[in-house]
Amino acid sequence: MQPAELLLPAGDLDKLKTAVLFGADAVYAGGKEYSLRAAAGNLSLSEMEEGLNFVHKKGKKLYVTVNILAHNRDLKDLPAYLERLAQMAVDGLIIADPGVIKLALKYAPEIPITVSTQANITNYEAAAFYKELGAQRLVLARELSLDEIITIKEKAEVELEVFVHGAMCVSYSGRCLLSHYMTGRSANTGECAHPCRYQYQLVEEKRPHEYFPIEEDERGSYILNSRDLCLLPHIPQLVQAGIDSFKIEGRMKSALYVAVTASVYRQALEAFCQSGSEYNDKQLRIWMEELRNVATRPFTNGFIEGESPLLQDIDHTAPTRRTDFCGIVRGYDPDRGWLIIEQRANFGPGDDLQLMLTDGRILDLELIVLYDENGITLDRARHPKQLVYVSFPQEIAAGSILRRTSR
Numbered sequence: 001m002q003p004a005e006l007l008l009p010a011g012d013l014d015k016l017k018t019a020v021l022f023g024a025d026a027v028y029a030g031g032k033e034y035s036l037r038a039a040a041g042n043l044s045l046s047e048m049e050e051g052l053n054f055v056h057k058k059g060k061k062l063y064v065t066v067n068i069l070a071h072n073r074d075l076k077d078l079p080a081y082l083e084r085l086a087q088m089a090v091d092g093l094i095i096a097d098p099g100v101i102k103l104a105l106k107y108a109p110e111i112p113i114t115v116s117t118q119a120n121i122t123n124y125e126a127a128a129f130y131k132e133l134g135a136q137r138l139v140l141a142r143e144l145s146l147d148e149i150i151t152i153k154e155k156a157e158v159e160l161e162v163f164v165h166g167a168m169c170v171s172y173s174g175r176c177l178l179s180h181y182m183t184g185r186s187a188n189t190g191e192c193a194h195p196c197r198y199q200y201q202l203v204e205e206k207r208p209h210e211y212f213p214i215e216e217d218e219r220g221s222y223i224l225n226s227r228d229l230c231l232l233p234h235i236p237q238l239v240q241a242g243i244d245s246f247k248i249e250g251r252m253k254s255a256l257y258v259a260v261t262a263s264v265y266r267q268a269l270e271a272f273c274q275s276g277s278e279y280n281d282k283q284l285r286i287w288m289e290e291l292r293n294v295a296t297r298p299f300t301n302g303f304i305e306g307e308s309p310l311l312q313d314i315d316h317t318a319p320t321r322r323t324d325f326c327g328i329v330r331g332y333d334p335d336r337g338w339l340i341i342e343q344r345a346n347f348g349p350g351d352d353l354q355l356m357l358t359d360g361r362i363l364d365l366e367l368i369v370l371y372d373e374n375g376i377t378l379d380r381a382r383h384p385k386q387l388v389y390v391s392f393p394q395e396i397a398a399g400s401i402l403r404r405t406s407r
C-alpha cells in the first residue's frame with residue numbers, strides 16, 4: 001500500500017527543515033501577506049525560495065497558504081503576489097476565498113489549488129463544486145465523521161486532505177469573530193488571540209464592579225475550551241478511505257512539536273501501509289505518550305465517530321507539556337568529538353536531556369560539561385541561538401533536536 005502524504009506546518013524556515021527531516025512529505029507555509037496565522041512567523045519571499053530549494057532537494061513539496069477571507073482592499077496587490085508564487089513554482093496554493101481562487105486560476109494557472117478548511121466543505125456537492133471550479137484538492141471541515149468523509153471521497157472523486165492532529169476551534173473550522181470583537185485581532189486574517197481559552201465571569205449591569213464566577217464545577221467554566229484533535233488511532237481507517245493527505249495543525253507551535261508529530265505520524269503511516277493491520281495496543285500507547293510529550297491539551301478524536309462528548313477540555317485552559325525544546329544540532333566536530341548545538345532554551349549539566357534523531361530514535365544525553373567554541377567551560381547555555389559544544393561519542397544528523405524531559 002502506498003503511504004498517503006504527511007503534511008506538516010512550517011511557521012518558519014527552522015520548522016520547515018525540521019518537518020522535512022523528521023518525515024514530512026510536504027509542508028505548508030504562509031507568506032508574510034494573505035495568510036492566516038499572521039503571527040506564526042511566516043516566510044518572506046526570499047525565505048520561501050530558500051524553503052522551496054530545500055524541500056525540492058529532498059524530493060518533497062511546499063504549499064503556500066493564501067487563505068485569508070479577502071476584503072476588496074486585499075485584492076489589489078494579489079495578482080502580483082500570485083504571479084510571483086507561480087514564477088517560483090511553489091507546489092500548490094491553499095485558498096479559502098472563492099474570489100482568491102478566481103484570481104489564482106487567472107494569475108497562477110499552473111499551480112494546483114487546494115481549498116482550505118476555512119471554506120467549510122461538509123458535503124459531496126460542495127466538494128464537486130470546488131472540483132469543477134478547478135481545485136485539485138480539498139481540505140475538509142473538521143466537523144465530519146469518517147462515514148461522511150468516505151461518502152465525499154466516493155462521490156466527488158477529488159483529492160482529500162484531512163486534519164489529523166492539532167488545536168481545534170469551538171467555532172466552525174475557524175470561522176469566528178470572537179477575537180476580532182474582543183481584541184481587534186481577526187481570526188479570519190490569521191491574528192486570532194484565542195479568547196476562547198480566556199476565563200470568563202458574569203457581571204450584572206447595575207453592579208459593574210461585581211464579578212460572579214461562572215462555575216460548571218469546582219474548576220470553573222470550560223464551555224469554550226476545546227481539546228486538541230488526535231486521530232492517530234484512526235489512521236488505518238483513513239488510509240483505507242483513500243485520504244490523500246494527512247495534515248497536522250500548528251504553524252505557531254515549536255520545532256520540537258513539529259519534530260515529534262512528524263516522527264510519530266510518519267511511523268504510524270509506514271507501519272500500517274507495510275503491514276495492513278491495525279496497531280497493537282502497546283505500539284499505540286508508545287506513540288500517544290510521545291505525542292503527549294509536547295505542548296498539548298487533552299486529546300479528542302473530534303467528530304470522526306460522530307458527535308463526541310469529549311470536545312471540551314474540562315481540566316485545563318492552558319496546554320501542558322512534558323518536554324522543553326532546548327536546541328537544534330547544527331553539526332559535529334569529529335576532531336574533538338563534540339556535537340554543535342544551537343540553543344533554544346536555557347539548559348546545562350544536571351538537566352534530563354534527550355536527543356531526538358531525524359530517523360525517529362530518541363537517545364539520552366548525559367551532559368557533564370558544556371563548552372563554548374574556544375573550549376571554555378560554560379555552566380549553562382543561556383543565550384538564544386548561542387552555539388554550544390557537547391561531548392558525544394557519535395556523529396548524529398544535523399537538524400536533530402535536543403529536549404529536556406520532566407521525568
Ligand code: SF4
Nearest residue numbers: 169170176187192196
Ligand atoms: S477564538 Fe478560538 S474558536 Fe475563535 S478562531 Fe480563535 S481559536 Fe478558533
